[in-house]
Amino acid sequence: MLPGFEKKLIANDKALAARAAVEDFHAEYCATLDSGDIESWPEFFTEDCLYRVTEYENALHGFPVGLIYAEGRDMLRDRAVAISRTQMFAPRQMLHFVTNVRILNVTDEEIVAQSNYLLLQTLVEGATSLHQAGRLFDRFSLNGGNILLLKEKQTVYDTATIANDLAYPI
Numbered sequence: 001m002l003p004g005f006e007k008k009l010i011a012n013d014k015a016l017a018a019r020a021a022v023e024d025f026h027a028e029y030c031a032t033l034d035s036g037d038i039e040s041w042p043e044f045f046t047e048d049c050l051y052r053v054t055e056y057e058n059a060l061h062g063f064p065v066g067l068i069y070a071e072g073r074d075m076l077r078d079r080a081v082a083i084s085r086t087q088m089f090a091p092r093q094m095l096h097f098v099t100n101v102r103i104l105n106v107t108d109e110e111i112v113a114q115s116n117y118l119l120l121q122t123l124v125e126g127a128t129s130l131h132q133a134g135r136l137f138d139r140f141s142l143n144g145g146n147i148l149l150l151k152e153k154q155t156v157y158d159t160a161t162i163a164n165d166l167a168y169p170i
Contacts, residue, residue: 018106022113022140023098025148030096033169038084041169042076046141049073050152053170056134059156067157083168091124094168098136110151111140117155119170132170134158 029044045051053068070076097118105112114137121131139152155170 014106015103018103018111018113019101021148022101022103022111022115022138025140026098026101026115030098034093034095038080038169039077041080042073045073045076045150045153046143047073049076049150050154051076051150051169052153053155053157055160056156056158057160059154079169093122093124094131095120095122096170109142111138111142111148113138113140117170119168132157132159136170 025044032040032044049070049072051068051070052066054063054066058065068079070079097120098115100116102114103111104114114135117132117134117136118130119132120128122128134155134157137152137154137156138150140148141151143149157170
């Protein structure tokens with residue numbers, strides 16, 4: 001468990017509404033990424049967000065080292081533009097699955113959630129493969145009370161060996 005994401009399962013009407021909102025958020029987030037609309041991806045985050053992709057052992061030991069680390073929406077925009085306009089890699093389709101959403105905390109200002117994810121990749125001239133699997137630790141800001149934006153997204157992947165072409169957001 002990551003610091004700040006301690007297990008505090010909540011079972012009440014507020015938590016049920018929060019889980020539904022987080023599940024709806026993930027559906028739109030994944031649809032945007034899976035459609036290839038990478039330059040819209042940063043709009044799911046607050047201006048002062050934190051986005052990190054970290055290996056399980058590093059996260060378990062509290063090491064801040066991340067495979068991907070971005071502070072702020074501007075860094076995410078830079079990454080999105082680099083992926084969509086400048087990076088060269090074989091054509092592929094990505095398919096994100098987010099499941100087992102657990103609400104760890106909910107207030108009037110934020111929702112803290114943990115989920116599991118799978119990321120499948122299909123190369124145009126190849127088979128579909130499991131690209132990555134792990135857990136999402138998300139802290140959502142409730143902007144205007146109804147709109148969820150990611151203030152913090154920490155993706156913790158399960159394996160120490162990853163594909164050398166991990167460029168796409170999780």
